[in-house]
Amino acid sequence: MPHSSTPAQYILILIDMVENQGHNRDQLLRGTTLADTGISGIGARVEAAEFNRLVTNALVLSGDPSLGLQLGMRLNLSAHALLGQAFMTCKNMKEVMGLFIKYYHLLAPALNLEFDIQPDRSTLTTRVRSEDLPIEFSYELIYAGILNTLRGLLNLDKIELRIELPYSAPGHVGKYFDLFGDDIQFDCAQGRVSFDSAMLEIPLPDSNPALRSLYEEECARLLADLEEKDSISEQSLRLLRKLEGQYPKMPQIASMLNLSSRTYRRRLERESLSYQRLLDQVRAEHATRHLQHTELPLSTIAYMVGFNDASNFRRAYARWTGSTPSEVRN
Known part of the structure; x- marks a missing residue:
């Protein structure tokens, strides 16, 4: 897989969230090198081990098991950096999903995705490989992030998704229903998020084929840089x-x-x-x-x-x- 690292934007959002809850930054960064090196520069990335340690600290400090949902809902198009900008230049959601499947490792190297389009419904199957974080946090982050990104692209508050999760309902399950609606299933064989295939044909207001091509070239270059580090x-x-x-x-x-x-x-x-x-x-x-x-x-x-x-x-x-x-x- 591409070199396992996380976009620095995600880290900065998490730090901001936890600090706004009144927690000390030094405690949050404990056990990481981020206190010494900092995070700077467009396109900066943070090693997966550092991100995992930061999340673990944040979960302990906040005492909030729904932290993944909260972080995911802060991941807007700007947080996705170059790929988020590329999404906005697409013709419709079908093009967005095509880009996402090609370049999602820029956002989440520990993730495996498959996208299946059927006449009635389209389904994104997700597999998370990180064993260092609670499975609930990982799926909450991914699915809340997907929901918030769709809202930003389509300029809609309500988007009907079907959510399937490969674990039992957590104690804060009510927050799942508040966020995603009623169509949620737990104890499934795999994680899946699906939606009406008609959504794929919704046109996007900022479509720009020439700019999209430029963004995709840069995404391809960034992904190649990450993959060069692979054994x-x-x-x-x-x-x-x-x-x-x-x-x-x-x-x-x-x-x-x-x-x-x-x-x-x-x-x-x-x-x-x-x-x-x-x-x-x-x-x-x-x-x-x-x-x-x-x-x-x-x-x-x-x-x-x-x-x-x-x-x-x-x-x-x-x-x-x-x-x-x-x-x-x-």
Whole structure:
């Protein structure tokens, strides 16, 4: 995946939020290098570990479990920097979603997205990979941010979305309904946000094809800069996570990365890794998510991660993680 870092604008908004609640900046920045280095410069980015530490501090200081919703609702088009400006120059929402799917890693490197358009509804499937933050915070931030961005683009206060979340309803569930409306489901297999496909054809008032092209060129350059920092294992993990349920053979992944099998294997060996180890890591991630956040039968989960037999899956999962599926589910 692209180098894991977060736009500095998001950090500055979070700091402002927590300070406005009366909390001390030094306590908020404790355990990070931000107190010494600061955040400055257009296009500045902050390492994911720093962002995660900052969020953890903010959750403790504020004592507010709905902090993700609040932060997401502060993420407007300006907060998304260059990509937000590109959104505004699009012809309609269909073009916006096309740009978003191509360049969302500029905003959230730890995120995997898939967008499916059907005649009646369009669905954005989201997978969050950060294990250092509460899953509720991550999805609240993403979905509230999507809602607020749509409001800004369409100049509408009310936008009808269907929200599916891969965890149980939290104690502050009322705030979800206040923000998103009544069409919310919890304990789902995956996170999804969907809407009427007619929304894709809504024209945007500031459409400018020439300016959009310039913005997209710059987005492509920024994304390439981030991806240059990737190791071959990180690039492989990104592909495997996006291909959930398919789990291709090593030569296929090598081909996707424009490498021969021999070169691909050699570059992994330089990192003291093997393709099988990466594959097992991703299958363990996928299985763990289903075990923790769904009630799917073990045989179904086993099949979803490439096993025809539940007993073989149990042994493999214990080897991957050091825990049995029943221990993780309980």
